[in-house]
Amino acid sequence: MISDVDQFCAQYDCAPSLRIEAPGRVNLIGEHIDYLGGCVMPVAIEPKVTLLVAPESDGGKIELWSTEQNDTKYKISPRDFAPRTIPKERWLNYPIGVMSAYAEQGVMTQGCRVGIFSTLPAGAGLSSSAALETAFALLIEELSGQSCSILERALRCQRAEHKWVGVPCGIMDQLSVGAGVKNHALRIDCEDQSIKPVPLPKGLNLVVADSGVKHALADGEYHERRRDCEAALEILHEKSWRNISLESVLKNQEALGDRLFKRARHVVTEMQRVNDFSDALINNQISKMARLMRASHNSLRDDFEVSCYELDVLVDAGFTFGARKGHAGSRMTGAGFGGSTIHLVHESIASNFIEHLGARYHEAFERELNCFLTQSSHGAHIRSLSTLKPAL
Ligand code: GLA
Numbered sequence: 001m002i003s004d005v006d007q008f009c010a011q012y013d014c015a016p017s018l019r020i021e022a023p024g025r026v027n028l029i030g031e032h033i034d035y036l037g038g039c040v041m042p043v044a045i046e047p048k049v050t051l052l053v054a055p056e057s058d059g060g061k062i063e064l065w066s067t068e069q070n071d072t073k074y075k076i077s078p079r080d081f082a083p084r085t086i087p088k089e090r091w092l093n094y095p096i097g098v099m100s101a102y103a104e105q106g107v108m109t110q111g112c113r114v115g116i117f118s119t120l121p122a123g124a125g126l127s128s129s130a131a132l133e134t135a136f137a138l139l140i141e142e143l144s145g146q147s148c149s150i151l152e153r154a155l156r157c158q159r160a161e162h163k164w165v166g167v168p169c170g171i172m173d174q175l176s177v178g179a180g181v182k183n184h185a186l187r188i189d190c191e192d193q194s195i196k197p198v199p200l201p202k203g204l205n206l207v208v209a210d211s212g213v214k215h216a217l218a219d220g221e222y223h224e225r226r227r228d229c230e231a232a233l234e235i236l237h238e239k240s241w242r243n244i245s246l247e248s249v250l251k252n253q254e255a256l257g258d259r260l261f262k263r264a265r266h267v268v269t270e271m272q273r274v275n276d277f278s279d280a281l282i283n284n285q286i287s288k289m290a291r292l293m294r295a296s297h298n299s300l301r302d303d304f305e306v307s308c309y310e311l312d313v314l315v316d317a318g319f320t321f322g323a324r325k326g327h328a329g330s331r332m333t334g335a336g337f338g339g340s341t342i343h344l345v346h347e348s349i350a351s352n353f354i355e356h357l358g359a360r361y362h363e364a365f366e367r368e369l370n371c372f373l374t375q376s377s378h379g380a381h382i383r384s385l386s387t388l389k390p391a392l
Contacts (some may be wrong), residue, residue, distance in 0.1 A: 008052045008115040011065050016052035021256035022380035023048045023134040024126035025176040025344040026208060026333045028185055029296050032304055033267055034170030036229055036241045037179060037191035039274045042172055044180020045120040045206065045374045049131040055143055057111030064095065066116035078109045083164060086206055095162025096128055098136040101156040110143040116384040123214035125339020130173035133157035134380045141381055150178040151193055168226055180379035187278050191242060200376060201284050204328060205350045208344060209357055209371040211310035213338030221337050225304065229267060232260040241267050265351065266303035270296060286328045294319065306336030314341040317360035
């Protein structure tokens with residue numbers, strides 16, 4: 001197999017001097033509450049986006065080449081941002097959006113040649129977008145010599161996604177990609193934006209299964225859920241979801257009406273589940289963690305209505321494997337409407353578990369399941385390759 005550095009050299013006829021890596025993430029619990037000021041518990045994972053960079057360019061332009069696009073190279077001027085509308089070029093709005101968010105702060109992107117490599121499937125709910133954004137943010141900071149904090153970087157990337165991609169996402173993905181800690185989940189409080197790493201139990205592995213249903217967040221459902229929650233908050237006469245109890249939601253059932261009642265019930269119960277899950281994780285209470293993940297999935301399926309049949313089949317298959325055999329919890333992860341499920345399993349049975357999920361999925365959908373084992377990973381980082389010689 002040709003190395004990424006050799007591929008870069010073959011494309012650009014020069015050697016890269018920087019390697020930037022940004023991981024994907026799964027969320028263990030706390031879904032659809034980051035944009036409501038809730039707490040969430042994501043984990044950065046091994047699949048990642050890698051940028052190789054040579055800080056030289058043709059007339060100060062930023063040249064982009066991605067392995068996903070064969071030999072096509074795109075040249076972007078660091079001052080003249082224009083949104084890309086042709087479907088196969090839309091992914092460029094992520095790097096362009098990040099460049100624009102930095103330009104708003106007076107930080108211009110220097111000309112350079114960039115190769116983009118990814119082991120993160122796009123549209124699988126594993127934050128490939130946030131990984132690409134964060135990697136570009138690090139690139140801009142390195143070349144301009146103007147670095148910022150992980151939080152500020154995440155906020156700039158979030159702004160890029162809001163303005164340039166049209167997804168009104170919360171801050172969870174960008175923060176987990178930026179702040180991941182090996183062997184830890186992160187407890188992120190999205191109200192005060194504080195981050196606390198919580199150790200993951202030894203011997204537990206993460207299994208990710210791609211439902212095969214691509215989600216497209218800009219399609220409207222995500223916006224609608226946010227709007228529903230804003231409307232419910234108004235009816236509940238509160239400024240923050242953190243002040244609302246389940247009792248108050250139940251008391252206001254009639255005023256909320258069926259749909260908003262269900263949305264509100266998801267929000268307040270999910271906020272409570274994150275607190276309970278984080279305690280269970282600290283105290284190694286595996287069966288409690290599994291119960292909470294089940295309840296979270298059911299609430300996303302029935303009350304928030306963001307699951308789909310494929311995700312439900314995978315989660316049910318996870319639980320039928322059995323706690324006694326080493327299963328420790330399953331749920332959909334990320335925004336839903338397709339995407340992936342996350343499963344916690346004991347390391348000794350991980351390969352049996354993957355086989356079991358694959359068999360159940362094949363029975364239901366007559367196609368192969370894309371499922372993999374992964375460890376937690378550290379957050380996005382940059383490394384100099386200056387000692388590296390170009391391959392001849
Ligand atoms: C997407 C968004 C996040 C979050 C999740 C749902 O991944 O980018 O901000 O809202 O959906 O929890």
